[in-house]
Amino acid sequence: MDSLHLNHEDDIHGIAGKVIRPGHQGYDSARAVWNAMIDRRPGVIVQCQNTEDVISAVNHARAKDLPISIRGGGHNVAGHAVCDDGVMIDLSGMRGVTVDPETRIASVEGGALWRDVDVASQAHGLATPGGLISDTGVAGLTLSGGIGWLRAKHGLSIDNLVAANVVTADGSLVRASAEENSDLLWALKGGGGNFGVVTQFEFALHPIGPEVMFAAPVYAVDDGPAPIRAWRDLMKKHGDLVGSLCEFSTAGGEDFPQEMWGKKVYTLACVYNGDAADGETLLQPLRELDNMVVDFSGRMTYCDLQQIFDTLMPAGEFRCYWKARYLSDLSDEMIDLAMNNALTAPSDASISSLWNFGGATTNVAADATAFGDRSMGWMYSLDSVWSDPKDDASNIAWSRDGWDAAAPFGHKGRAYLNFPGHGEDGDALTRASFGENFARLVEIKTKYDPQNRFCFNQNIRPQS
Structure with a gap:
């Protein structure tokens, strides 16, 4: 550990990792996360190598009466991993x-x-x-x-x-x-x-696996919603076998016919949760609908499947704002809304999606986990992705306006808290999302974190 990490009156001693403060070499890269919009300045960053480092960092925060943010993968769109002025506990060196x-x-x-x-x-x-x-x-x-x-x-x-x-x-x-x-x-x-x-x-x-079936036929938004409705009906019938989403995006690159470049499309992306051959048969009808633009379907290894969307949003390269709302059902009107919203996205890098639920996801009692009610059938997400800070307002507005427009189709006012925008909806959204579980969460928060040291999140405040 170099001298920058020692001889500081408030330093944290006995750390196997690094302690980085403003002005230290590597500070700016250490506070950068996946969303390029996040520009916060922790008072100290502790890059932990083991559990003992984490304990030391928490004890330091408590002794100095400082709040704590926690960086795991640094992928949260609201940038909860990074705090201003407090202690940022960085776990990226603990990946075993x-x-x-x-x-x-x-x-x-x-x-x-x-x-x-x-x-x-x-x-x-x-x-x-x-x-x-x-x-x-x-x-x-x-x-x-x-x-x-x-x-x-x-x-x-x-x-x-x-x-x-x-x-x-x-x-x-x-x-x-x-x-x-x-x-x-x-x-x-x-x-x-x-x-x-x-x-x-x-x-x-x-x-x-090792092989799974991934179906991904692509259709043009201009050709209408008929394939989405066929997909919806198939998912309602086989939601216990298929994890899927209908993803709206902008066609581009050599994988698409050149005449489609710059046009809005949607992909009926499906993964069969079982034998790949059975999945290929079950999902084949989605690949035979009229006017298919291109088909990215095929059998592949599970690890390849898990990385297939990685190139859409490289870490640190884009500014991002995401919102998601659970839906009680997926009506024709909601499908039309999603299609119209896709056409108005101000950035070609943005995507939006309709997600299916069913099977094991929904077969869990509302009080069995803090997550709460599982009776939602679908989810709608709007993921604004862009590059120029001058475009911040228009892209954020697109996600928020689409999210607001979908409210009449929503499920008990609940939202997926991994897509929280920038966290500006605060207590009201958190309470609505947890529903009847919120009171018990407050009790547990009060027991384990009575001073609200861990407050950079969709925060549940302890009792006073």
């Missing part, structure tokens, strides 16, 4: 994954990315539900639910979380499981980063 193929459990460090989990588990023919982009952090995605391709058969990421090691606000390392601190495990299943720093997750694994 260990798989026990006999018990089918993966032990995952708090800074791991989903690609780390996928590679380690697929070495044994196993997987657990993760996200759709492989450089997403395990921690952030999981703690607010975790919606991935395997949700039809195996549910959300939280439905596979069986235990966690957590450093709480008093600097204690506690284990949360069905047998120990079960209230904390319940809260971690959807309650976000409100309760401490998770240094290790334990996930249940399932036999997957």
Whole structure:
């Protein structure tokens, strides 16, 4: 450790990693996250290498009465990983994954990315539900639910979380499981980063692959909604077998016919949660509808599937603002709304999507996890992605206006808290999203973080 990390009156001693402050070499790169809009300046960044480093950082924050932000993968669109003036605990040096193929459990460090989990588990023919982009952090995605391709058969990421090691606000390392601190495990299943720093997750694994069936026929928005309606009807019938979304985007590049470049299209992206051959047969009708532009369907390895969308949004290259709303149903009117919104996106890099739910995702009682009610059938997300700061207002407005317009089709005012915009909706959205579980979450927050040290998140305030 060089002299910049020592001899400071407020420094944190005995750290295996690095302690970085404003003015130190590497400070700006250490505070940068996936969304290029985030420009906050922590008072100190602790790049942890182990659980002892995390404990030291939490104890320092408590001693100095400073708030804490937690960086796992740094992928949250609101930039919750980075705080102004407080202590930023950076777990990106803690990415270890260990798989026990006999018990089918993966032990995952708090800074791991989903690609780390996928590679380690697929070495044994196993997987657990993760996200759709492989450089997403395990921690952030999981703690607010975790919606991935395997949700039809195996549910959300939280439905596979069986235990966690957590450093709480008093600097204690506690284990949360069905047998120990079960209230904390319940809260971690959807309650976000409100309760401490998770240094290790334990996930249940399932036999997957090595080959899976990915269907991705592409149709032009100008040709109308008929393929989306056919997809909707198929998903209603087979929501226990297929994880899917209808994604609106702008065609471009050599993979598309040149006459389509710059035009709006939608992809009926589906992953069959079972044998690839069976999936190819079941999903074939979606590839035979009129006026298909191009077909990206095919069998592939699970790891390749998990990385297929990675190039859409490289880390740190774009400014981003995302919103998502759960839907009670997917009516023709909601489909029309989504199509019209896609046509008005001010940036060709932006996407929007209709997501299906069913099967294992919805077969969970509302009070079984902090995540809450599972009776939503669908979700609508609007992901503004652009480059020029001069375009901030128009792109943010597009996501917010579309999100507001979808409110009449919404499910109990609830939203997916991994796509929170920039967090400006605050307490009202958080309360609505947790519904009847909110009061219990407040009690657990008060127990484990009574001073609200962990407040850079969709915050649940402790009782006064």
